Amino acid sequence: MSASAFLAAVKGRLMEWGKVEQYHRFVVALSGTVDVKLAVKILRGHEDLLQIFQRKFAPQADLRSTKREIKEQEEQEEQQAARARRRVAPVAPRPPPFPPPRAEMAQPVGAGEEEDLPRPPAFPPGHESEEVGHENVPRNHGHFGYLWPWGTPKVQLLFDRGAESDTERVAVSRYALKVVSKPRFPRELYILRGAPGIGKSDFAQERLAELRRLEPSEESAARLSHICAASDFLSADYQGEEYQFEKAMKNNEMRALLSMEAGIHPVFIDCPNLRLWEMKPYVLLAERLGYVIHVIEPWEICAKHDDLPFLCSLHDDDEQRAPATLLQAMLRRFQPLPAAAEPTEAIRRASSSGARHFLR
Incomplete structure (x- = not known):
């Protein structure tokens, strides 16, 4: 089975179980460095898909120990959540009913000085004024320079x-x-x-x-x-x-x-x-x-x-x-x-x- 056919099979299986979002996470787990732990967590219970995953994407991985590690982690998280529920939430200090007068409020240093903050353009996106004024756009950003x-x-x-x-x-x-x-x-x-x-x-x-x-x-x-x-x-x-x-x-x-x-x-x-x-x-x-x-x-x-x-x-x-x-x-x-x-x-x-x- 090819990788694309395997992805299609995973998508179909997870959609049958109403877990579309899990498929998105599975694709992310395969992007770049394969996240074996996340992939196994998503495919648990589907042993046929797990076998194909191991053969194509993680031939050196020990899935049995990975499953055991996931189970232990979930048990620890469940115990921590139970302890948190038993704790009594501390009483937090409440703010005064009214803010103090402005004359009594401390002003930040330089508050009266004019700040050099970025300002939005004076025209909406798509306005013809955008045809000019790009002299300061760095050419070395390229088309996708803002993405990397x-x-x-x-x-x-x-x-x-x-x-x-x-x-x-x-x-x-x-x-x-x-x-x-x-x-x-x-x-x-x-x-x-x-x-x-x-x-x-x-x-x-x-x-x-x-x-x-x-x-x-x-x-x-x-x-x-x-x-x-x-x-x-x-x-x-x-x-x-x-x-x-x-x-x-x-x-x-x-x-x-x-x-x-x-x-x-x-x-x-x-x-x-x-x-x-x-x-x-x-x-x-x-x-x-x-x-x-x-x-x-x-x-x-x-x-x-x-x-x-x-x-x-x-x-x-x-x-x-x-x-x-x-x-x-x-x-x-x-x-x-x-x-x-x-x-x-x-x-x-x-x-x-x-x-x-x-x-x-």
Whole structure:
């Protein structure tokens, strides 16, 4: 059973028992460092799920001793609560019925001085006055710089591509904060496959519009927040150079890492992903952070996904034009998923010897 199938089974079981909130806590327990104790506490009584959890997420853990530790802790908490109930609450001093006259109240030092406090803007959010006045916004915060206190220059590198002004940077940062302030479970990752030009970006935008209700003013910010496209990091004169493509893939993998660690939902990986090992870092990251994985094959996006003349015609007016020889090589490199195997399992087992991945 894959990690995504296991999460779906846990969700179904807990919902049957009316414990939806427990599922949210379980996903959090699997995010980052696995919290074995919390996971076992949530899955107690479901031995089949506990066995799968141990096999996939905590093979070295001693679940029997963990259960015993949880039971002892609960007994101690129950005893402490019983002792607290038996105690008589002390009588607390009561305030006087009326406050003292202001003349008798001590004034804080500097109370009469003018304080340099932050003031709200003189216009409501969305007012046209917001189009100016961003000169003091630090550019190195990047789009998601307000979400991570570390590495803001890195965040700028990964998220400033596509934002032409400080106003747009602020818009994307606000949108990202809005998304992560309302966590969604389960969170989903869509890995799109296929040569450039078949419509992966359009597919991602249409699917995003189905999953999230967007205001017209949010569409650009939403695209930059949810859709991790390697083409965002290619220069306008890109002609298939390997070094440019490798750098773009590195930046895109790091952008996906930041988006998923922040809890953005959904996340789309808009890259060719022609060979199975190219999807492996995204699959491993999604399983570690509790994302349900969907692999979208090229024929689900475009019926002519392997028609070379058709693909070449799509790039006639493209600034980042892909030569016919490059497109032909991409089509030859495409590696289909095994029909008999579960998709994520086949990707996880894919050999990446000699390949460069940047997510660790």
